Amino acid sequence: MYPPIEPYAHGFLSRPDGQRVYWERCGRPGGVPAVVLHGGPGSGCTPWGRRLFDPARYDVVLFDQRGCGRSLPNAGDPAVSLAANTTNHLLLDIEALRAALGIERWVVVGGSWGSTLALAYARAHRERVRGMVLFGVTTGRRSEFDWTFRGGIGRLFPAEWERLLAALPAEERDGDVVEAFARRLEHPDAEVRAAAAYAWCLWESATPEWPPRAGLAPRFEDAAFRATFARVVTHYVRHNGWIEDGELLRAAGGLAGVPGVLVNGRFDLQAPLENAWLLHRAWPGSELVVVEDAGHAAGQPALTGAIVAATDRMAGMEGDG
Numbered sequence: 001m002y003p004p005i006e007p008y009a010h011g012f013l014s015r016p017d018g019q020r021v022y023w024e025r026c027g028r029p030g031g032v033p034a035v036v037l038h039g040g041p042g043s044g045c046t047p048w049g050r051r052l053f054d055p056a057r058y059d060v061v062l063f064d065q066r067g068c069g070r071s072l073p074n075a076g077d078p079a080v081s082l083a084a085n086t087t088n089h090l091l092l093d094i095e096a097l098r099a100a101l102g103i104e105r106w107v108v109v110g111g112s113w114g115s116t117l118a119l120a121y122a123r124a125h126r127e128r129v130r131g132m133v134l135f136g137v138t139t140g141r142r143s144e145f146d147w148t149f150r151g152g153i154g155r156l157f158p159a160e161w162e163r164l165l166a167a168l169p170a171e172e173r174d175g176d177v178v179e180a181f182a183r184r185l186e187h188p189d190a191e192v193r194a195a196a197a198y199a200w201c202l203w204e205s206a207t208p209e210w211p212p213r214a215g216l217a218p219r220f221e222d223a224a225f226r227a228t229f230a231r232v233v234t235h236y237v238r239h240n241g242w243i244e245d246g247e248l249l250r251a252a253g254g255l256a257g258v259p260g261v262l263v264n265g266r267f268d269l270q271a272p273l274e275n276a277w278l279l280h281r282a283w284p285g286s287e288l289v290v291v292e293d294a295g296h297a298a299g300q301p302a303l304t305g306a307i308v309a310a311t312d313r314m315a316g317m318e319g320d321g
Contacts, residue, residue: 001051001304012072013063013097017084021093022070023063025101026050031059032130032315033103035094037121038062039112039136042232043219044069048299052109052307057315061106063097065090065117067232075235076228078186078193082235087120087242094121098128107314109133111298111307112271113233116140116241119248119279122255131259131317133310135303136268136296137276140243148270149178149237153207156269160206167199182234185227197226200234210267210295252282259317260286261310265294265303 007024014020024045036049045062053060066085067075075082098106107130110118115134122129138144146152154161165173172180184196198216205217220226260283264276273290280288289310294303 001048001308002053002055003051004047005050005055007050013093013100015093015096017089018073019066019084019089019093020072021063021066021097022072023061023097023101025059025061027053027055027058027060029059031057033106034058034060034311035098035106035108036060036062037094037108037110037114037117038065039110039114040068040229040233041065041113041236042068042075042229044071049109052304053311054315058107058311061097061101061103063093065232066093068228074228075231076224078188078231082231085232085235086239087117087236090117091121091124095125095128104128105130107131107133107311109307109311110135112136112138112296113236113241115271116243116248119252120243122258123248123251126254126258129258131261131314132255133261133263133307133314134276134279135263135298135307136271137262137264137279138271139248139275139279140241141249141275142240142245144271144275145237145240147272148207151177153269157206157212160203164199164203167195176238178234178237181230182238185231185234193227194223197223197230200230201226204229204233207269208295208297210265210269210293210297210300212269212295249278249282252279253284255286256284258285259314261289261314262286263289263291263303263306263310265291265296265300267294268296270296 007026010024012020038045044064064071073080108118116138201220262276294300
């Protein structure tokens with residue numbers, strides 16, 4: 001990774017519906033424009049994302065998607081409505097941010113949920129995309145949401161899945177687990193909300209690393225972060241991302257001419273390699289990079305190195321978007 005770097009500019013993008021989207025910009029003003037779409041949904045952008053780019057070549061924009069990070073209002077407050085927090089709202093935010101910053105076209109970089117959002121953005125605004133680097137690839141298919149969040153991956157982590165179910169009332173364990181947790185994360189009792197957020201994030205901690213880890217991941221140690229993350233991710237998953245099943249894969253042929261690098265760990269259990277493989281086959285000219293002995297967590301050195309190598313090469317590439 002490149003050395004730590006601080007933003008040279010930051011601020012809030014005010015939206016017509018009262019949302020204020022936090023953004024920051026780092027690297028070289030006038031460099032190759034790029035935008036980072038973080039995962040989760042609900043993770044927020046971090047200093048880690050700044051370090052994926054050569055600061056002498058790139059002008060990088062990072063932002064916190066609606067409801068999370070420093071964007072306002074924060075979804076960790078159950079009184080905050082999520083009605084204006086959908087994939088389409090995020091796409092409108094990305095375009096508004098691009099226009100507000102005076103950027104014509106940019107490299108789009110996204111991981112996990114961010115890769116789904118990147119594909120949706122490229123489908124809607126292909127002419128604004130110079131190229132794409134996606135990692136921990138997801139494409140918004142219903143089977144992918146079900147695998148990660150409705151028990152599919154639980155076949156590999158039966159004890160952890162059973163522990164997640166045990167956090168629900170007995171009568172709710174046989175239904176849609178995501179719906180059940182989404183309801184509890186909006187419960188009027190703060191203790192019920194906190195317990196649900198903890199259980200959800202403990203489950204989310206079990207599957208990203210390779211080899212798998214036990215216990216709560218460090219990023220979930222903050223209770224406020226857990227509340228925000230769990231509420232946003234269950235909100236998006238209960239609606240399957242507002243994406244028609246398979247539509248982004250079907251549209252991938254339209255990305256011909258747009259440079260794309262897909263980076264995936266061989267042992268990515270949250271986003272199995274098949275996702276990236278199918279996208280690679282559907283996207284003419286795309287490149288698939290398989291990182292051996294890596295899982296989903298992007299902080300693994302080999303996976304991070306492959307992402308950085310991709311952004312290095314992308315700085316010199318120009319698509320026909």
